[in-house]
Amino acid sequence: MAKLAVRLRAVEVVVGGALVCIAGRAAQLQLLEGRRWAEEARAQRTEHVALPARRGALTDRHGTPLALTQETYHVGVAVNELRDPAKDVPRIARRLRLATADVQRALRRRYAYFAGPYSVIDVQPLRAVRGVHLEPVLNRFYPAPDLARPVIGRVGDDGRGASGLERALDSLLAGRPGAAVVLKDRAGREYESPARVIAQPVAGADVALTLDxxxxxxxxxxxxxxxxxxxxxxxxxxxxxxxxxxxxxxxxxxxxxxxxxxxxxxxxxxxxxxxxxxxxxxxxxxxxxxxxxxxxxxxxxxxxxxxxxxxxxxxxxxxxxxxxxxxxxxxxxxxxxxxxxxxxxxxxxxxxxxxxxxxxxxxxxxxxxxxxxxxxxxxxxxxxxxxxxxxxxxxxxxxxxxxxxxxxxxxxxxxxxxxxxxxxxxxxxxxxxxxxxxxxxxxxxxxxxxxxxxxxxxxxxxxxxxxxxxxxxxxxxxxxxxxxxxxxxxxxxxxxxxxxxxxxxxxxxxxxxxxxxxxxxxxxxxxxxxxxxxxxxxxxxxxxxxxxTAAPRAVAQPLDDDPGVVPYVVSWPFRPDSSPALADVARRAVPDVTGRPLREAVRALHRRGFRVALKGWGVAHHTWPAVGDSAAAGATVTLFAAPRP
Structure with a gap:
């Protein structure tokens, strides 16, 4: 019995010591290191992501857009999340403008990624497809790619201005990015649940340029x-x-x-x-x-x-x-x-x-x-x-x-x-x-x-x-x-x-x-x-x-007056007639020929005594000098034509 008591006592001491160690370690983890471990756990389950700010627009002096930012999307597809691949794959291929076979080949992997970028119209029907994940991306584009591009410049891959005014005005256009927290599983994959926004992004300023x-x-x-x-x-x-x-x-x-x-x-x-x-x-x-x-x-x-x-x-x-x-x-x-x-x-x-x-x-x-x-x-x-x-x-x-x-x-x-x-x-x-x-x-x-x-x-x-x-x-x-x-x-x-x-x-x-x-x-x-x-x-x-006010007033004459005919049409661009003989000729108003067939419009201008420079085809649209403005006999009137409506 004595030996048994000694053994029990030894076990109690060992167990008691172990409990003390466990309690001490628990106290250390909870009281002394608790904050650090909580932060590491949170870091494994969450991720801070930057929310890009919309870059400001560049327009001309009248508001014509020269550089804009539009929201586009990258598309990801989780194969094991698709409910009906036979129906979903052709639908995805159609919206992404890809061949169905190409999409099926990409879906052999567990997660397929399509960079695009794709517009809102492209991806809107895919929002209802389970397993399709949309990643919004702000893209810079230029409605008139050739218009003043050396002046406007471009944006680099990092979204910052790389040249031209895009670079010079970057601090105005860039805005301030926001921040959000997303949840991840043990494998580091993001949950589909919405991110928690910490700071909203602030869009950049819009700049109207002096350009016309x-x-x-x-x-x-x-x-x-x-x-x-x-x-x-x-x-x-x-x-x-x-x-x-x-x-x-x-x-x-x-x-x-x-x-x-x-x-x-x-x-x-x-x-x-x-x-x-x-x-x-x-x-x-x-x-x-x-x-x-x-x-x-x-x-x-x-x-x-x-x-x-x-x-x-x-x-x-x-x-x-x-x-x-x-x-x-x-x-x-x-x-x-x-x-x-x-x-x-x-x-x-x-x-x-x-x-x-x-x-x-x-x-x-x-x-x-x-x-x-x-x-x-x-x-x-x-x-x-x-x-x-x-x-x-x-x-x-x-x-x-x-x-x-x-x-x-x-x-x-x-x-x-x-x-x-x-x-x-x-x-x-x-x-x-x-x-x-x-x-x-x-x-x-x-x-x-x-x-x-x-x-x-x-x-x-x-x-x-x-x-x-x-x-x-x-x-x-x-x-x-x-x-x-x-x-x-x-x-x-x-x-x-x-x-x-x-x-x-x-x-x-x-x-x-x-x-x-x-x-x-x-x-x-x-x-x-x-x-x-x-x-x-x-x-x-x-x-x-x-x-x-720079053009003298013309003496109005009826359209059918025939002060002299100039029997030819000159080519564009015209040269003003500098003949001194025309200096003393009375000025007359340019007639309204809007909407007339070109042959008829040219004849009407000839009857008034003008040369005609023709630009375009179709029917008469407008003239320069404009209707009612004055010009000397023998001067050239430019007739601008437009296609028939």
């Missing part, structure tokens, strides 16, 4: 056509509102059809298109009188060991003549009256050699060397538009200052920013940088530019009813740091209309090979074509009421 989609399309189409017809290396177009600094259209194209934002990033020597800025310094500092003349030197002038030439020699020239006929010799002679510091200061004040402040990333500054780095030939070179490099945007901004009575404005691509609730967080207001010249000097410079179109080198840009102020520029092209033999850059800068400009337009054509390389025959007609199309467009950023 219709003007943008006009610019791209005209530039593509010009590059093809002229066999050019590429080109650029900029359109701006000079009163606000808003950029209305930006187009850049290369010969191979590619597009990059060279309007902002690539520089060139502007040549004669920059002569107006030398004239600005001369007029602002009163170094030349309106009637003062200099010799044209029969087209050849020796200066500092080099020969300066003019394409069209003139015996004597005023400053107005020098701008109108783009005389290198006269401008160099007039520019000699400026001190280097004065010439440099004027170019610098117009914004050359500095950032414009546009919101686009990686903007180039161009190059304008200070006078201390000039050679003895630099002053003359700058007067002719050499030894300075600019971007097309800088050139447009400088011309906008001339249109804006001498005030330089910061350019912008952002019109307004609206929060997720639609409240306006930002609205652009014109931002003056500095006054470059006095209003009266700016007006005098616009008059000089108007003379370029009215009988000068820019005559190919003339419009029938509206005055245009502009300047041509043809410069040798720099390739690899040297002037390339036989290669030129043709550029043209225009203010429309000349008296109260609403539009600044800069066109640059790189190395046109077919036909003439002079801007007067290349960039100027492209400008005219774009202005004609902009005037004929229905919704563009032009003030029609202000434009209507």
């Amino acid at each position: 989609a219709e003007l943008q399309e006009i610019a791209q189409r005209a530039l593509d056509d010009a590059i093809r017809r002229m066999d050019a290396d590429g080109g650029d177009v900029v359109m701006m509102d000079p009163a606000t600094g808003e950029v209305l259209a930006v187009a850049s194209r290369r010969r191979d059809g590619s597009a990059r934002p060279s309007v902002f990033t690539d520089t060139f020597e502007p040549g004669s298109v920059a002569k107006i800025f030398t004239a600005a310094a001369l007029l602002a500092l009163q170094r030349v009188a309106p009637a003062e003349r200099v010799s044209g030197e029969d087209g050849k002038y020796r200066l500092g060991g080099r020969t300066i030439t003019d394409e069209e020699p003139l015996p004597v020239l005023t400053l107005a003549d020098a701008i109108r006929f783009s005389s290198n010799i006269a401008l160099v002679k007039f520019a000699a009256r400026l001190a280097p510091a004065e010439q440099y200061a004027m170019l610098r004040d117009f914004g050359f050699g500095a950032f414009t402040g546009i919101e686009f990333p990686a903007e180039a500054t161009g190059r304008l060397r200070p006078p201390a780095e000039w050679s003895g030939l630099s002053a003359g070179s700058l007067a002719m538009g050499y030894e300075v490099s600019v971007t097309p945007l800088q050139l447009a901004v400088a011309y906008a200052a001339l249109a804006n009575d001498g005030v330089l404005l910061s350019p912008t691509l952002i019109r307004d920013v609206r929060g997720p609730g639609g409240d306006v967080a930002y609205r652009h207001r014109p931002e003056p940088v500095r006054r470059v010249v006095r209003p009266e000097v700016a007006a005098a410079l616009r008059t000089l530019l108007r003379g370029v179109v009215e009988g000068g080198t820019g005559a190919e840009a003339a419009l029938v009813n509206f005055p245009v102020a502009a300047k041509t520029g043809t410069a040798r092209r720099v390739v690899g740091g040297r002037y390339a033999p036989g290669q030129y850059t043709a550029s043209f800068a225009a203010l429309f209309p000349a008296d109260r400009p609403q539009l600044v337009l800069v066109v640059k054509i790189d190395d046109p090979r077919k036909g003439s390389y002079f801007a007067a025959q290349t960039a100027a007609p492209v400008t005219r074509s774009m202005l004609e199309q902009a005037l004929a467009a229905r919704t563009v950023a032009l003030d029609r009421a202000r434009l209507s």
Whole structure:
């Protein structure tokens, strides 16, 4: 018995010790380590997931969508959860637009994944199919994939802006992601139960750009056509509102059809298109009188060991003549009256050699060397538009200052920013940088530019009813740091209309090979074509009421009057008739031919005494000049046709 008692006592001690150890360990796990183990258990059963925020939209100034975010879906199918595979598989294949055999092959695995992405319409009927799991994904898409894409840019695989405005405005567009908790089983698979949302995602802001989609399309189409017809290396177009600094259209194209934002990033020597800025310094500092003349030197002038030439020699020239006929010799002679510091200061004040402040990333500054780095030939070179490099945007901004009575404005691509609730967080207001010249000097410079179109080198840009102020520029092209033999850059800068400009337009054509390389025959007609199309467009950023005051009132005549017939139809794009005999012919109203067959409409316009430029086919849709507007006998009326309803 004694031995039994000892054994029982030993067992009790062992059991008691074990219970104490168990209790101690339990206390340790529960009291000291309980929180850590609870968190690990929760981590195994739950997972924190990010809820993506809807990226803000990019639209043009009229609300036309340029970049949008839509909800799409990836589709997963758990094979063992399907209730009736024979019926479900064909249904899934049909909604995913896949062959039934392909879906059956994918379902040989326990879980099949179809990346898609698929739209809401595609997957809506699949929500009722047990075993089908939908994973929502926010995708960025561009309704007009080719419209202003180098400017708009793109979004990377991580959903962040990778280039263009998508990158520059990423902090506005991206929004703030939310967070949620989902439950998982022992194998780590998520339950179908809804996730518990911890923080709701906040959508990004919507940004309305200053771009005008219709003007943008006009610019791209005209530039593509010009590059093809002229066999050019590429080109650029900029359109701006000079009163606000808003950029209305930006187009850049290369010969191979590619597009990059060279309007902002690539520089060139502007040549004669920059002569107006030398004239600005001369007029602002009163170094030349309106009637003062200099010799044209029969087209050849020796200066500092080099020969300066003019394409069209003139015996004597005023400053107005020098701008109108783009005389290198006269401008160099007039520019000699400026001190280097004065010439440099004027170019610098117009914004050359500095950032414009546009919101686009990686903007180039161009190059304008200070006078201390000039050679003895630099002053003359700058007067002719050499030894300075600019971007097309800088050139447009400088011309906008001339249109804006001498005030330089910061350019912008952002019109307004609206929060997720639609409240306006930002609205652009014109931002003056500095006054470059006095209003009266700016007006005098616009008059000089108007003379370029009215009988000068820019005559190919003339419009029938509206005055245009502009300047041509043809410069040798720099390739690899040297002037390339036989290669030129043709550029043209225009203010429309000349008296109260609403539009600044800069066109640059790189190395046109077919036909003439002079801007007067290349960039100027492209400008005219774009202005004609902009005037004929229905919704563009032009003030029609202000434009209507530029055209004189017509004397109404009955449609059956027969003041003279012009028995042919001219092709598009048309050229205004500059015959002096037409100057004294009475103006008459453009008749209403809307809805008529083309033959009948053309005859009616001929009876009124107009030439006709026909665009399109079908029936008459509208004309430019518009119905009731005035035009001289013999002027060209563009008749736009539309397919028969």
